[in-house]
Structures are given as C-alpha cells and as structure tokens.
Amino acid sequence: MSERPRLRRAAALSRLGALYGRHLARRGALRLTRHGADTEAGLRRFDELYGPARITALSAGEREQLGAHGRCVACGLCGFAAPRAGYVRPERLPSQLTRSLPDLWVTRDLPLDAVDWRAAAAVCPTGVPLPAMRGFVRERLAREGVEPPVPRSSVPLPGTEPPTAPPAPPPVVG
Amino acid sequence: MPGTQPYDVVVVGGGITGAGVARDAALRGLRVLLVEQRDLASGTTWGSSGMIHGGIRYLERDWETTRISCLDGGHIQRIAPNLLFPVVFLIPILPGAKRGMETTEVGLEAYDRYQPFKAGRPHVRLDRAAALRLEPGLNPALVGALSMDEWGVDAARLVTLNALSAREAGAELRTWTEVVGLGREGGAVRSVRLRSRLGGGEETVAARAVCNATGPWASELCAMAGVRMRLRPAKGVHLIYDRRITNVALALEAVDGRGLLLVPHANATILGTTDDDYYGDPEQLEVTEDEVEYILQATERVLPSIRTHRIAHANAAVRPTLHEWRRYEDDLTRDYRVVDHRDDGAAGLVSIIGGKMSMFRKMAEDTVDVLLRVLGRPPVACRTHLVPLPGGGSPVDVPELASRFGVPLAVAARLALRHGDGAETLLEGAAAPERQAVVCECEPVTLAEVRHSVRHEQVERLEDLYRRTRCTGGACLGMRCAWPAARVLAQERGWSQRRTEEEVRDFLDSRWRDRPAVLQGAAAAQEELYRGAMCAMGDV
Structure with missing residues (x-):
C-alpha cells in the first residue's frame, strides 16, 4: 500500500468535520433537555471511571496545603526532635509516604498517630506542616477508603479486536 | 577480523528503540549484541515524558496511525501491566x-x-x-x-525490562561501551569496533548486520560507514x-x-x-x-x-529528527523511518530514526522485519506483543506480598510496580534483614532490591541504579542514599575505597549539573551541607 499523505490528511479532516456537525446537533439537543445538569453528571461520570484508581478530586483545603508538602529537604532534624514509631520516622511522612495521592493507602497499617508531629514540625527549617500532613492523610483515607487502587484490566473491552492483517510498514529508504 | 562467530545483529543504542529491537530480534532467533555507550535509557529516552499514549494528534492527519498507535499501546499494556499506571x-x-x-x-x-x-x-x-x-x-x-x-510508564524501567528480556532470549548486553568504528568487507558493513568506558581496551566484533538505534548520535554512527545523515x-x-x-x-x-x-x-x-x-x-x-x-x-x-x-x-x-523531515512533514503519517543504507553504499547498516516511545514495539517490529531481509533470512513472525516482559506474567497482591515477607506496604507497593511478579523471587532470594533495610528513603528502595538490581540488572555505575530503581531520585536528591548504594556496588564489584569515593563524586557532579537552575532557598543550602559533609567524610 503506497502512502498518499495529502489525501489521508484531507480524509482525516473531512471525518473530523462530519463528526463536528453531528456533535453540534447533539449538543444543541442536550442543552434543551439537560440545562444545568452538567456539573454533577460530569463529576459522577469521572468518579465512576477513575475513582477505583484513586484519581479523585482534591478539596480546596488540600490544594492549598499541597505546595507546603514539597518543602522537605531531607535534612533529618525532625528525626532528632521526635522519636520514630515503628516504620514511621518523621521525615518519611513528607519525603516518602505522601508523594503519591492514589497510594496513601500504604499508610493504613502504620502508627502515624504515635509520632509527635508538633515537636517534629517545631524544628523543621523549611516549615513543612507535619501535623497538617498527618491530618491530610487521615481525611483523604476516610473519604476514599484504605484499599489499594484497582488495577485496570489489560483485556480490551468487548467488541474490539486487534487487526487480522497488520498494516503496511513505513517505506524503507534504500 | 576476530575469529569468533559473528553476531547476526549488533544493535547500537540502548534506549527504548534499541532495547526493543534487541528484544524482538532475539525472540525471533537472531544472535544479538546490544551496545550502549553509557547506560540503558540514558539518552533520548531519559528525557521522555513517561507516557504510552495513543497519538490523538494524528487524528488531524491520518486516523489509521492513531488506530495503530492505540493498538500498540494495548500490546505494551498487556506485556507489562505492572509497569503502566x-x-x-x-x-x-x-x-x-x-x-x-x-x-x-x-x-x-x-x-x-x-x-x-x-x-x-x-x-x-x-x-x-x-x-x-x-x-x-x-x-x-x-x-x-x-x-x-x-498510560504512564517508568521509561527507564521499560528499557531495562526490554533489555533483560533480550538477554533472557540469548542476546548479549554491553553498557558503557562505545562504538569507535565500523569495519567493511566487500563494501558491506561487517564489523564493529568497541571501546569500553570502564577500562579494558578496544575489541572488534563481527556482525552480519548493524542496527543504528542511537538517536541523536545516528549521524555520527552513519559517518563511520561513510554515510551522510543530517539530523535536526x-x-x-x-x-x-x-x-x-x-x-x-x-x-x-x-x-x-x-x-x-x-x-x-x-x-x-x-x-x-x-x-x-x-x-x-x-x-x-x-x-x-x-x-x-x-x-x-x-x-x-x-x-x-x-x-x-x-x-x-x-x-x-x-x-533526533531527520534534517529533511520538515520538508516532508506533510508527506509523513508516522514519525519514524527505517533506513536500509544499501543504496548509500553501506549494505548491512540499517538505521531506525525518530519515533516515539509509545510506538517502540511497532518500530522495533518494522526494523527487525528489515534486518531479516538484509540478512537474507526468511520472515519470522514477531512475538513481542505476545510474550510478557519480565514481571508482567501475573498480577501481584501487594498486601499479601507485604504480609508474607514482613515488609511495609510502602516497600511492597513500589517493588510490585517495578518488578511485578518478579518481586516474590527478589524477596525470597534476599537475606531477611535486607528486605526491610531501606537504602533510598524517598522511594523507598531496600537493600534487597539494590543488591538484586546490581547483580541481575546490568548495573555498572551508581547512576545506573537510579534508572533501575529510582534510588537517589527523591527529595533528598541522592544525598542520603548515594553512599549506602555505592557501598553495595563496591561489595558486589570488589571496588576499592578510592574507587567508591570517585564513583560518589562523579555521581554528585552529574546530578549537580541538572539542578542549579531549579534549586531554591533551603534546598540549595541543604545540598551544600550534604556535599560538604560527604567531602569531609570520604575525601571525595
């Protein structure tokens, strides 16, 4: 099969154009019937698709706090001010355990409340809000649960099949 | 010319393209040597945005390319389900x-x-x-x-797994080995002159074909065969x-x-x-x-x-993009080309130029199809979409893994991401105290994983460990874990104290190069403190 890129581009844009027309007609009809219902419907749908993977909303308070979480420079001073509780050395809260929002569940068995976060925060040279970070983890887990994110199946959704005949490779020069 | 049996293919370049080609070629029964002048994934792949994506932008040019790209993304997701998120x-x-x-x-x-x-x-x-x-x-x-x-993916880990899969299929890997010349016989490229960057001198290996998967260095390698390739x-x-x-x-x-x-x-x-x-x-x-x-x-x-x-x-x-690329941009529906340099007077040399990580498997498939033709071999079906990458065979129950081996969930979760179903073997083979001893605090990476990586994952230098495990890549920027990680390397490789100190110094210098433009305030002061402490402690 020889490549005819300009024709393919024209075909691609033509398909998009046809889709655009149908899209506008559909949007027009939706506006007549669902005016004002888009916000909750959109959030519900997003949560349905991505909630199991813990790709979920941030609250306004969480957004405000997140910038401060990254202040940790791993100086280790907090470890002198507040003893560890099992696996939880104070510096592990900012530098390890809170790096991934979908993976906060890994803290579920850790004795986070056994650490004196105020004492640790008092010596932090960059102002990492350690007590607030502990609260951040608690509140987020209370909202999302403590189970691991659900891995997405690698099987294609029904109705899709890989091609039986692979397309031609790109032209080889030489 | 050496007296050893020639390799069917010497793949030059250990990025995602080269590793993918090496794997595909090895799985199709070719005798393969993969050489990389630095470490796996240390070139263009290192700057990847870390995604396997379906190429939505191609919808404005060619829907077929988007379809192929999404299909290939599905293949990659199926062969490495643990690695993609x-x-x-x-x-x-x-x-x-x-x-x-x-x-x-x-x-x-x-x-x-x-x-x-x-x-x-x-x-x-x-x-x-x-x-x-x-x-x-x-x-x-x-x-x-x-x-x-x-899908997101740890690009360096994806390269590593492809290279390890190639090795499992019989390929030989040599990192920190640069190509310093290409030799000809009867007008065709038939040998590759190699120089180890880790000492050990130069060596010539015979090859029936050479695959140029060097990315930005493609024109340099072509020049060794007298072929001009202009890159932009x-x-x-x-x-x-x-x-x-x-x-x-x-x-x-x-x-x-x-x-x-x-x-x-x-x-x-x-x-x-x-x-x-x-x-x-x-x-x-x-x-x-x-x-x-x-x-x-x-x-x-x-x-x-x-x-x-x-x-x-x-x-x-x-x-790397071909210099003539822009001129032909409207003529191209994909971003890559496989070039057989036979008509450039360099039979036996094949270059794969351009492309994106998302389509690496397809790029490799097309390249090996050409290599088989160059070698005069009958076509062999590609299997890279059917054979799981190491660790991709079966899903991992992270809480069960953590409980069985007595490791924190934080450790087990990251092990499962990087090693998939290989995490169990890794932990079984490790000494019990090393399963819990954390070397890299930020990631975390345990001593067990560092030692496993050094022994089995083609780690020659400290910076290689970062690409394998993310060790030294977190908030501490390697300041806490560079020395402990280097000591593991030293134990496994028999390094002297002096050699270990040089390794840590070189590592810190290379990481420093990437940071002055972004270091701010307390982080800059902290880094000076750590570097000073390491210099005082280790005479670095």
Missing part, C-alpha cells in the same frame, strides 16, 4: 484558546473509538464548576474541561517534582503556542517540555533558567499556584 488528563479550555470546547470534544469523541484498544476510558465533559471541584487549583477563568486518559536535533527539558502536585494531568499551552504537559507520574510529577534546535554534544546538556521559566509561565496560566511547589530537579535530552 493510568494518567488521566484534564484538558482545560481557557477563553481565547486555540481550540474551544466543542472542537476539542470532537477530537476526543473520535479518539474514544480507539481507547478500548489500550484499555482506555471514554472522555468526560466537565463544565467549569465540575472542573474546579475536581482540581480547585485551576485558573478560575476556564470555560470547562475535558478528560482523556493515557531538538533539545527538550523537563522539570521534575518530588511528588504528585496534582492528581490529574494537565494539557498546557506555552507563550509561543506549543503544547506542554504536566504529568503526575507515579510518585513524582513531570512537567515540560521545551523544543529548541541543539547542535552541541548530547552528553553535555544543561538546563538553563530561561527554559525553566518558559515551562513555569506556560503552567501558571492553567495552574496559578505552580510556583509554590518546589522543583526537585530537571533533566534534558535531545530528540
């Missing part, structure tokens, strides 16, 4: 945007047709209120947003944050209209990239303050609070 984009629509809500949604409606090929989900339309509830940090002036999902290299810079600063990825637009991406990438954030012509040494790249500012300005239009987040470090890499 969902990246969910919000495409915020700001007033006056190049593409408005309806135009963008039409593109996504088309893309939705191919999402199932890679276990993707259909898009969601979000009005302004919904978008701001999902991510309160967005520019409140936005009109709405649309979601779209792709483009430098790309990414900023790396030490955590996810958003839960969703964001599509951004820079001041010059270029698209940038903010990608929450496992337990980090990758933000970029730039695109500037670059004709310097691809091994001597630096990140400039101008580049950092360009990226931050693009981001703050969408996420105004971006400057409240501390950048951990930055990386730069060079993307």
